[in-house]
Amino acid sequence: MKIFLALILLSQLVIAEEVINVQYQDRRPEVLKGEDGRVTGPISDIAKSLFSVSNENAKFSLVPWARSLHVAKNGHDVFLIRHSMTDKRRKFLLPIIYGLEKRYVKFYKRKNFKLNIKTLEDLKRHSIGYRRKSFYFPKFTKKDGFSKVETGSDTQLIKMLLNERIDLIVFNQRKILEGHLSEMGLSFDKVFQEVGYTHTFLNPRYFSIPKRSKYSRLYDKLNCEMLNLRKSGLVTKAFKKYKLIAPRQIYSDRDTISQIASCKNLKK
Numbered sequence: 001m002k003i004f005l006a007l008i009l010l011s012q013l014v015i016a017e018e019v020i021n022v023q024y025q026d027r028r029p030e031v032l033k034g035e036d037g038r039v040t041g042p043i044s045d046i047a048k049s050l051f052s053v054s055n056e057n058a059k060f061s062l063v064p065w066a067r068s069l070h071v072a073k074n075g076h077d078v079f080l081i082r083h084s085m086t087d088k089r090r091k092f093l094l095p096i097i098y099g100l101e102k103r104y105v106k107f108y109k110r111k112n113f114k115l116n117i118k119t120l121e122d123l124k125r126h127s128i129g130y131r132r133k134s135f136y137f138p139k140f141t142k143k144d145g146f147s148k149v150e151t152g153s154d155t156q157l158i159k160m161l162l163n164e165r166i167d168l169i170v171f172n173q174r175k176i177l178e179g180h181l182s183e184m185g186l187s188f189d190k191v192f193q194e195v196g197y198t199h200t201f202l203n204p205r206y207f208s209i210p211k212r213s214k215y216s217r218l219y220d221k222l223n224c225e226m227l228n229l230r231k232s233g234l235v236t237k238a239f240k241k242y243k244l245i246a247p248r249q250i251y252s253d254r255d256t257i258s259q260i261a262s263c264k265n266l267k268k
């Protein structure tokens with residue numbers, strides 16, 4: 001009996017000392033690698049708070065999104081932060097919603113290139129470059145009549161537009177586009193223009209755990225704690241700390257209902 005109890009205690013110690021592999025991308029200003037090499041921004045602050053209240057240790061690694069998504073699909077032990085949840089991703093990821101973001105998806109053309117785009121239908125008459133594995137809005141993901149050209153990186157996307165290989169590019173955040181142009185020695189105002197149509201919608205935002213990962217045993221615990229952080233106002237405060245618009249907290253969507261269920265499961 002003593003040996004059995006000792007083994008249980010040992011296994012609990014091993015679990016407690018486990019370090020969760022958190023993979024993130026440069027999605028400034030919400031999450032980025034600081035000058036001191038540490039991850040910073042409201043998203044990382046929320047993640048750190050989540051692991052702190054859950055008594056879990058975490059290590060943050062800067063990894064390209066396509067690679068993170070690939071290893072997650074294969075059931076590797078990773079924890080993903082700040083992303084959207086498509087139907088395809090939901091097949092292999094356990095969702096941990098932290099709020100709903102009002103998203104403004106913008107399209108850009110070469111400066112002085114004559115295009116009259118005022119509606120969603122107008123976009124369908126032109127070739128649009130986009131980054132592989134990125135989510136923009138549901139209709140665009142399903143194609144739905146769009147002429148889409150896939151690229152592997154933001155830099156490649158920009159170069160294709162500059163070289164007149166495509167008519168438009170789509171970006172979720174203009175700041176990221178401007179940052180890439182600056183690194184290339186270019187000014188946004190001199191080379192690109194925003195078109196007249198912006199697609200706006202309310203987009204749920206997530207952390208997640210691969211279903212086949214060993215971290216999946218922590219799902220109810222972390223999912224429930226995230227709900228507590230949302231209700232306590234911590235998520236909102238994390239964004240306001242950096243003078244950013246916080247995601248809306250709505251508690252009637254299916255993934256928040258799942259969080260409530262996770263809390264009930266822990267009480268059983």
